[in-house]
Every structure is written in structure tokens, then in C-alpha cells.
Amino acid sequence: MPTRIGSYTTIMDKSPSLVSYATAVSKKEAEGPLGKYFDIINNDALFGQKSWELGEAEMQRLAVQKALDKGGFTPADLQYVFAGDLLNQIIASHYGLRELGVPFIGLYGACSTMSESLILAAMMVEGDFAGNTLAVTSSHFCSAERQFRFPLEYGGQRPPTAQWTATAAGAVVVGKASAPPYVRAVSVGSIDQKDVRDVNNMGAAMAPAAATTLRRYFEDTLTGPGDYDLILTGDLGHVGAELFRELMKRDGYELTKAHGDCGLLLYDRETQDVDAGGSGCGCSAAVLCGFVLPAMRKGKLNDVLFMATGALMSTVSVQQGQNIPGVAHLLHLSHRPA
Amino acid sequence: MPTRIGSYTTIMDKSPSLVSYATAVSKKEAEGPLGKYFDIINNDALFGQKSWELGEAEMQRLAVQKALDKGGFTPADLQYVFAGDLLNQIIASHYGLRELGVPFIGLYGACSTMSESLILAAMMVEGDFAGNTLAVTSSHFCSAERQFRFPLEYGGQRPPTAQWTATAAGAVVVGKASAPPYVRAVSVGSIDQKDVRDVNNMGAAMAPAAATTLRRYFEDTLTGPGDYDLILTGDLGHVGAELFRELMKRDGYELTKAHGDCGLLLYDRETQDVDAGGSGCGCSAAVLCGFVLPAMRKGKLNDVLFMATGALMSTVSVQQGQNIPGVAHLLHLSHRPA
Numbered sequence: 189m190p191t192r193i194g195s196y197t198t199i200m201d202k203s204p205s206l207v208s209y210a211t212a213v214s215k216k217e218a219e220g221p222l223g224k225y226f227d228i229i230n231n232d233a234l235f236g237q238k239s240w241e242l243g244e245a246e247m248q249r250l251a252v253q254k255a256l257d258k259g260g261f262t263p264a265d266l267q268y269v270f271a272g273d274l275l276n277q278i279i280a281s282h283y284g285l286r287e288l289g290v291p292f293i294g295l296y297g298a299c300s301t302m303s304e305s306l307i308l309a310a311m312m313v314e315g316d317f318a319g320n321t322l323a324v325t326s327s328h329f330c331s332a333e334r335q336f337r338f339p340l341e342y343g344g345q346r347p348p349t350a351q352w353t354a355t356a357a358g359a360v361v362v363g364k365a366s367a368p369p370y371v372r373a374v375s376v377g378s379i380d381q382k383d384v385r386d387v388n389n390m391g392a393a394m395a396p397a398a399a400t401t402l403r404r405y406f407e408d409t410l411t412g413p414g415d416y417d418l419i420l421t422g423d424l425g426h427v428g429a430e431l432f433r434e435l436m437k438r439d440g441y442e443l444t445k446a447h448g449d450c451g452l453l454l455y456d457r458e459t460q461d462v463d464a465g466g467s468g469c470g471c472s473a474a475v476l477c478g479f480v481l482p483a484m485r486k487g488k489l490n491d492v493l494f495m496a497t498g499a500l501m502s503t504v505s506v507q508q509g510q511n512i513p514g515v516a517h518l519l520h521l522s523h524r525p526a
Numbered sequence: 527m528p529t530r531i532g533s534y535t536t537i538m539d540k541s542p543s544l545v546s547y548a549t550a551v552s553k554k555e556a557e558g559p560l561g562k563y564f565d566i567i568n569n570d571a572l573f574g575q576k577s578w579e580l581g582e583a584e585m586q587r588l589a590v591q592k593a594l595d596k597g598g599f600t601p602a603d604l605q606y607v608f609a610g611d612l613l614n615q616i617i618a619s620h621y622g623l624r625e626l627g628v629p630f631i632g633l634y635g636a637c638s639t640m641s642e643s644l645i646l647a648a649m650m651v652e653g654d655f656a657g658n659t660l661a662v663t664s665s666h667f668c669s670a671e672r673q674f675r676f677p678l679e680y681g682g683q684r685p686p687t688a689q690w691t692a693t694a695a696g697a698v699v700v701g702k703a704s705a706p707p708y709v710r711a712v713s714v715g716s717i718d719q720k721d722v723r724d725v726n727n728m729g730a731a732m733a734p735a736a737a738t739t740l741r742r743y744f745e746d747t748l749t750g751p752g753d754y755d756l757i758l759t760g761d762l763g764h765v766g767a768e769l770f771r772e773l774m775k776r777d778g779y780e781l782t783k784a785h786g787d788c789g790l791l792l793y794d795r796e797t798q799d800v801d802a803g804g805s806g807c808g809c810s811a812a813v814l815c816g817f818v819l820p821a822m823r824k825g826k827l828n829d830v831l832f833m834a835t836g837a838l839m840s841t842v843s844v845q846q847g848q849n850i851p852g853v854a855h856l857l858h859l860s861h862r863p864a
């Protein structure tokens with residue numbers, strides 16, 4: 189049975205396991221520092237399809253299939269799938285998973301979707317609604333660029349605060365407590381907003397939400413940065429990550445050592461021309477599912493706070509002069525169950 | 527504790543209550559057969575804002591505020607809000623609720639969002655994750671037309687199978703069992719697809735999903751149409767509703783008497799020029815929150831199956847020649863707790 193502590197945090201007394209997980213990425217992600225950790229790599233980013241949108245859908249399908257295969261599961265073993273992506277009407281999820289046949293909950297949390305889906309998937313197991321559930325998300329550089337910014341053919345220039353949308357998908361099967369990593373606690377963020385209106389600086393728009401969620405979690409649990417091997421945000425990028433640490437410092441939390449950002453881990457900023465770093469739902473999904481969860485299973489990381497962040501604007505809201513609200517959802521993952 | 531029965535259905539043993547609920551609509555909805563049941567009516571559809579998108583956001587905010595007020599709640603009483611709408615990146619929810627300060631789960635389920643959000647909100651209470659939660663959704667004729675079809679100024683013609691997106695929002699506070707209506711069971715749908723590709727006939731695209739979800743629920747619970755006062759789909763419209771009843775009939779279920787469709791209840795098709803009927807997340811939300819839930823509280827309706835349906839395409843997926851997948855999520859609402 190879950191236990192609520194403080195105002196925002198739920199302790200998962202049954203500690204659901206992240207049973208199996210997989211990733212699918214494209215060329216640039218495979219060439220990055222974490223390249224060797226990914227399961228499926230497709231170099232042309234089309235994943236054998238005729239459009240980037242269908243390519244993203246196929247990438248998501250492949251990540252799900254691989255996560256199922258690695259755990260010895262079939263779709264019939266899953267009671268719910270929680271999925272979302274950046275595309276209008278989350279078509280990567282709808283078309284990628286249209287043949288799965290599993291009860292489907294569609295989400296939109298922008299780049300926070302890996303946290304959002306994983307929290308709900310874990311709650312279903314913790315609350316005895318399901319034996320096994322699946323959380324999945326993706327993003328795709330080419331489909332995102334033409335939807336949110338310009339068609340690639342236009343050759344638009346990017347300012348240095350811009351982030352590079354990862355072409356990546358990550359999927360996790362959540363089940364009853366059996367093996368590490370375990371979900372020990374979750375904290376769902378509320379919408380947070382400062383007056384950031386620059387769509388080329390989304391890290392700055394999301395950093396306050398990340399700081400709010402983390403501060404609430406520390407207050408609820410009476411813990412601090414020293415209690416965790418890694419506090420992983422995603423995807424603040426270079427500008428947002430600095431701002432986030434600065435905001436935490438003002439509240440008395442020194443994060444420098446323990447903090448990592450998925451947007452800074454996925455690519456090598458020196459050599460890969462990604463400006464302020466990676467972004468997109470798939471960025472944190474790939475870093476989590478490819479690198480962090482396997483390290484936790486092996487005991488190389490014991491306690492991790494995973495906190496994907498989302499910028500909740502649309503092209504229309506920005507054109508209408510609105511600010512960019514942010515959100516961040518947190519999971520405490522551990523090598524040990526409760 | 528929830529009890530899973532059959533393959534798709536969960537019995538809510540604690541029977542969470544739909545504690546309070548409210549609606550906000552515009553002129554056309556107020557002129558329809560259910561006009562007198564709505565809480566807030568804004569005749570120009572802008573709700574005092576400068577754009578239709580911000581008007582929709584404000585409409586959603588007003589519905590939430592009214593639902594809170596009617597139950598004597600403040601946002602601090604809510605542990606989670608589940609929200610979504612039809613707009614790209616669900617900006618009506620993000621901007622409408624950006625100042626609420628409640629942990630926020632963004633959903634995309636197209637016109638199924640009222641069911642989807644209500645199921646998750648009820649599960650949080652049933653599973654002891656929350657004392658009170660909120661489910662809300664909206665749609666807006668003007669913002670939807672220009673996003674999915676043409677700007678209103680273009681004056682595009684509509685075929686008779688087309689449905690009219692309702693300008694409406696509905697919000698429900700879910701809490702522990704206290705008063706009717708109670709949530710007795712839920713059944714989350716999987717993505718269902720036949721080969722429908724006509725975006726002007728979405729009722730036909732969604733009808734198979736509705737039939738699949740209802741058939742599964744009947745099989746899981748060993749019940750049939752005669753066990754319910756009302757089986758309420760939303761929003762299949764005239765064409766989809768007929769197809770849905772035909773599909774159910776083929777499987778041996780005669781629905782004629784008990785079946786109602788939100789798309790056919792919200793407007794008067796004879797006089798209101800809505801072609802095949804209403805649609806949009808707000809259509810089923812307004813019919814449920816304005817008409818059905820109050821009638822259940824008074825005991826005029828005892829057992830209702832509420833099943834909002836969604837068409838999961840985007841303009842891009844349709845332009846790329848893809849079919850229109852559908853989904854339908856079901857709740858059994860009752861005047862009596864378990």
C-alpha cells in the first residue's frame with residue numbers, strides 16, 4: 189500500500205521493479221558517449237518507414253518489442269501501457285503501438301513523459317491494479333524540427349541556447365518487486381512558471397519546475413543530495429542545468445557532485461554540434477533505459493532520483509505571446525527494495 | 527483494494543465518489559436540449575480572452591473552479607489533477623491550469639479524455655494514492671476547426687457525416703466514497719483500428735473501439751445491456767452510433783433502448799446544423815457533468831456505463847495516408863457503492 193508523506197511524495201511500500209527496459213536510437217545518439225549502451229540503432233532515422241513520423245512510431249514500437257523480449261514477456265502479460273511523445277496528438281505512440289492490443293493510456297508531458305509514464309506505470313503495480321505495465325516514450329529530431337521549428341530543408345540557424353531533440357525511444361516493463369532497480373518513491377510536479385518566453389531556451393523554462401519538485405521531495409522525505417548517488421534531470425541542457433543548480437543552491441542544496449543531466453550525457457557537446465545539449469522525451473528515456481537502469485541493476489548506482497522535465501508550450505501559445513510553463517516529475521529508484 | 531476480473535476490467539471495491547462536478551459551455555451548447563443544465567455560459571466563446579485557444583484554457587479553468595466551489599474545495603484539497611484536450615501539446619489544459627498549483631498529469635486521449643482522466647483520478651483514490659483528485663477536459667469549436675481543418679474565415683463546407691466540435695469543458699472532483707455517483711468498475715480500452723481513413727467520418731472510426739471495449743466489459747462482468755439504465759457513448763454521432771449498435775448486435779447484444787450518445791444529446795440535430803452530431807472532449811464532458819451525474823445523484827439514473835471514445839489521428843498522419851485508430855474507455859457509475 190502506498191504511503192503519502194509530506195504534501196507531494198508517495199512512498200511505494202511494495203517497491204515495484206523495473207523488470208526490463210530497452211532503447212532504440214539513431215546515428216547521432218549512437219555516436220555519442222553512451223552509444224555502446226543502446227539496443228537498437230538505425231542510421232537513417234527512418235527505421236524503414238516512408239516518413240519521419242512513421243519512423244518515430246516504428247522506433248517506439250521496436251523499443252517496446254525489445255523491452256518485452258529482454259524480459260521474456262508478450263503483450264498479453266501487460267495490463268496497461270502508458271505512452272506519449274512530442275508530436276501533435278502523440279501519433280508516434282498511437283501509430284507505433286496501434287497493434288499492441290494492450291489497454292492504452294495516452295499521455296502528454298512534453299520531455300517529462302518518461303517520468304510521467306513510469307510513475308503511473310509503477311502506481312498501477314503498487315496499487316494492485318496490474319501485475320505488469322509498460323512505460324514508453326520517444327522523440328525524433330526530424331519530426332520535431334518540422335513540427336516545432338522549421339522543415340530541415342530550410343536550413344534554419346540555431347542559437348547556442350537551443351537544444352538538440354534526440355532521435356531515441358525508451359521502454360520499461362514495470363512489475364512486482366523481483367530485482368533491482370526498484371521504485372521507492374514518486375513525486376508528481378505541478379505546473380511551474382517563470383516569465384521565460386524564448387523557445388530557444390527551454391532549459392531555462394524548465395529549471396524552476398525541476399528545482400521546485402526536487403525541493404518538495406527533499407522536504408517531504410527529510411533527505412538531501414548526499415543521500416543519492418545521482419540526481420538525474422532531463423533535459424535541461426547546459427544553460428538550464430546551471431540555472432537549476434543555482435536555484436537549488438539558493439535554497440541551501442549543493443548539487444554539484446551528484447547532479448547529472450540527460451541532455452548533457454547523451455551527446456558530446458565539444459564534437460557533436462548540439463548547442464546546449466540534448467532534449468526531447470527520448471533523450472531522458474534513452475539515458476535512463478540505456479545507461480542508468482542497467483548500472484543500477486549491477487549495483488554500480490544504488491540510489492538515483494530520476495526527474496524528467498517538460499516545457500508545456502506549443503507553437504501557437506508562443507506565437508500568442510504566452511510564457512512557457514514547465515513541469516518535472518520525480519522517481520526515487522533504488523538498488524534495494526523498501 | 528481493486529479487484530481485476532476477466533482480462534480488462536477492474537472492480538473498485540472502495541467505490542470512489544464523484545463528489546462535485548461542473549461545466550462551462552458556449553452559446554450553441556446552451557441553446558441545445560441540455561442548455562439549462564450547464565453551470566457557466568459564455569456567449570462569444572472567447573471567455574474574455576484574446577484568442578480562442580486562451581478562451582478554451584479559461585473555460586477549462588472556470589469549470590475547475592466551479593467544481594471546486596460546488597464541493598467546498600480549494601486546490602490544496604487535491605492531490606492530483608488529470609487533464610487533457612484536443613489542442614496540440616494540450617495547451618488548453620497547460621495554460622488553463624498553470625496557476626492551480628496541483629500535481630499535474632497531462633493526458634492525450636482525443637475525445638476519450640473525460641473517461642481517461644476520470645478512470646485515473648478514480649484509481650488514485652481507490653489505490654490510496656490520494657484523498658481527492660480532479661479530472662477535467664475541454665474542447666472548443668473555433669480552436670479545433672483551425673487546428674484540424676480550416677480557419678473559420680475560410681468558410682469550408684462540411685459533409686453530412688462530419689461532427690461539430692463542442693465548445694465545452696467539464697470537471698469532476700473524485701473523492702472517497704461519500705455520496706452517489708460512485709465509480710464501481712473501470713475498463714481501459716486498447717487501440718482498435720479498422721480501415722477508416724475519412725476524417726469527416728470519425729464516428730465510424732471510433733465505433734469499433736467502443737464495441738470492443740463494451741463487449742470485453744460485458745464478458746468480464748457477466749452482465750449485459752439490461753443491467754444498466756444508460757449506456758452512454760461519446761461522441762460517435764449519428765453515423766457512428768448506428769454502426770456501434772450494429773456491431774454490438776452482431777455480437778448478440780441489443781442496445782437500442784439503453785444506448786445514448788453524447789454527440790446526439792448535446793445538440794438538436796434538426797435545428798442546430800451540427801450534421802452528424804457533437805464531438806470533442808468537451809461534448810461528453812458536458813453531457814456527463816451537466817446532465818448525467820446530477821441525475822445519478824438524485825437517483826433518476828442508477829447504473830450508467832460511461833464510455834468516451836477517441837479518434838487518435840493527427841492532420842499529419844491523415845495526410846500521410848494512415849488510418850484512424852480509435853479508443854474507448856469505460857466506467858461503471860452507480861447510485862449505490864459496492
